[in-house]
Amino acid sequence: MRHFSPVGYWLIGVVCLSTVGLRMLTWPAARSTEVDAAMADAGRELFEHEWTPGDSLAGDGDGLGPVFNATSCLACHGQGGSGGGGPVDFNVTTFTVRPLKEGEEPREGVVHAEATSKDFQETLSQVHSSLPPQSHPALKDLLPVPGCNVRAISFPSGVHISQRNTPALFGAKLIDEIPEHEIITNERRQRLAAGLATSEVEDVTVGRALILADGRVGRFGWKAQTASLLDFVQAACANELGLGNPGQAQPRPLAQSGYEPPGLDLTAEQCAQLTEFIGSLPPPVERLAAVENKRGRAIEGKKLFGTIGCANCHIPDLAGVKGIFSDLLLHRMGQELEGGGSYNEPPLPMPQFDPGSAPAPGEWRTPPLWGVASSAPYMHDGRAATLRDAIKLHGGQGQRARLRFEALDGQDQAQMIAFLETLQAPEIGDANR
């Protein structure tokens, strides 16, 4: 019987320790940087600047446009102060077109509300000829009439139109600094708790982290399609203001897809300044009432929030970020909340996602609930005017929590709403956590 040589044991030990050592060296360090005040001030100026075509701050580019939704960041992100959310009037209209014939490519994009000239003006009819020539349809025209599956604007086959409400930007830096492995850890915990079910099931809460084609984990946007705050800022500048930048080219008008801008409107430093300003925005706070009985109701409401299952997705703390009330994962939310395609269709294959991993039409990132009391309306397109309406719209994996909320008596429901109303936007002077 041959016995194992001691040299073999040493060799095995060295191999084992070397892998562990290599992993420790390559382990991503926690990012937590101080806000650069000078950069943040410069970013504030850019954030509040009213852009015009050929703007002097636009560098080599064409300035605002040629297609845009607003003339400044503050125009949409102004609810409760710079960096807040926006009303339904400033919703962004998006479209997706699935290929119906062999050889056709899928398309998705934004139908911009404004243009620098009539030649560039975009309408729904440029997406599909059967759609009306509207640039900014009303939200109610895009939603099915309650009780039947008919819309005021009917979508042709393969085409889907939906809107996106402007989210608040408070606490974005804290979200940006959450390590990717913490989001994936959350996903795996949910899968273990759900018996290794995948996120495709709808009767247990199990989300999934969206892994982009470059391997990064998405965390910003209604569908978690953006991995970092810088990418989010660059995409917003390009898509909403028509300001091309190193991270994202400005969109070409639907009517003139051959349009070429003369150069970039924003430099990398300007994008970094904007990002630094948004990062300087304090996170929302949980503000309990001074009156004892109101405070007690909110505390009871917070307990109910966890008991009935809301905290399965809206987890209170994530990777040391307290009070975020989100797991930053994609969850299936039911047919009523479809967006980016019809509910039962597979995700649209787009280059920024690996094949098959793009967000499905019914999947949405769990929005952070911090500051929810100050960011009405709610849901991805602002269709819910109040918190109660938002809860009642939860379907799919959120249906169980909704049913439990509806089963509560009036007093318990009021307590839960009282708790949600303590999650308010920061006041000027609230320090970063």
Add this chain to the structure above:
Amino acid sequence: MAIRFDCICGRHLKVRDEMAGRRTMCPACGAPVGVPSLQPTHRGAKHGLLRRSTVQRTELPMTAISAPCKQPDLQDAASVRPATDKTVNLPSRVARRRDARRSVRLVTLQERRRAAWRKPRVWDLETRWYQCLKYPLRELPMLLSLAATLTIASGVTLLALPRVLQGNFMTDAISALILPLLVWSLVPLLVLGHACLFLSRVAANAAAGDVKYIGWPNLDSGPPLRTLGRWAGCFLGGPAVLSWAALCYWLHCGTVALLDWMILAELLIPAAGYWVVAVLLVSPGERLADANPLRVIAAMRRLGSRTLAVTALGAAALGIHLWLGMFAIEELHRDLMLGFLSLGVCWLSALYCGAFVFRLVGLWHHHALRHVSPESTPRWAIPGLTFVHTPVSAR
């Protein structure tokens, strides 16, 4: 002539022919052992713990089958078992009465063929590793039954448990399910215990160098639950630490890269190898104390370089079936039919691989015990065994 047979602890025993069918004690482990009978004790009786050479020597022509309490057929006086010396001097009426009690009847050719078919096939002890691949096929009906019950039990549990745990315990309807759930939770444990018992018997059989048929389990719930407890004890006694570390690392490592796979392998492979050897040591004597780390290490030293093969086999079997199992569970949540089918294939494959691995490792351990000298291994390292060194020429 002597009857040679093996005790369950591995000791080779030899007794006189007069001891056939009686009970004695193994001088090594002190356990009571039954001496095999030289003749079939009843119709369809299988041979006991006999070696092939002994079986061949004691095989009798199946020309007469004793059927108690039947009328004797006096025309077949020639087929009656010849009287012993003790009966020669008995009065004829006593002899006739005895013959009547031991009634013998004619054996037709059809019955003779049927008896030959029922005669258990004698298997050879495997001498090559690939011959162990045939061993689980002998137990195929049991494997299929175990796989089917495990599939149903595990599938229903995986589907129902998360949904109930996320249920609303405030409503009476859901809380009324708690007690049935607690009762149901015993069912998968019992089924899993039967699977562990089967594999333990395979391991014990192999460690004894035996080729006997495992046999179907009875309805007694004690042995499977005790076996499951022993397996859990073997797991908690060593592999649990490495497995817990691997689980925590997988939870927190983010997107799994090559380095992460290597670290997970470094944690899980030794855990799997340790567990296989621990279960092998526990199975013959059914004592959890036999799986203490010192004995496991001593067993690994006896196996020598084959320890690596044991570790690799155990880890490969566990890893592949964990991956298959996760795929099957995901399918279960998407499509019930395909999910149950995948789960069934996974369980069947796992039981087959488990039987193969334990058979192979058990035989290696059996050969290792026979080759090692008594002086090189302390008595405490070998569970309950005081072996006799048998020279190769004597085998």
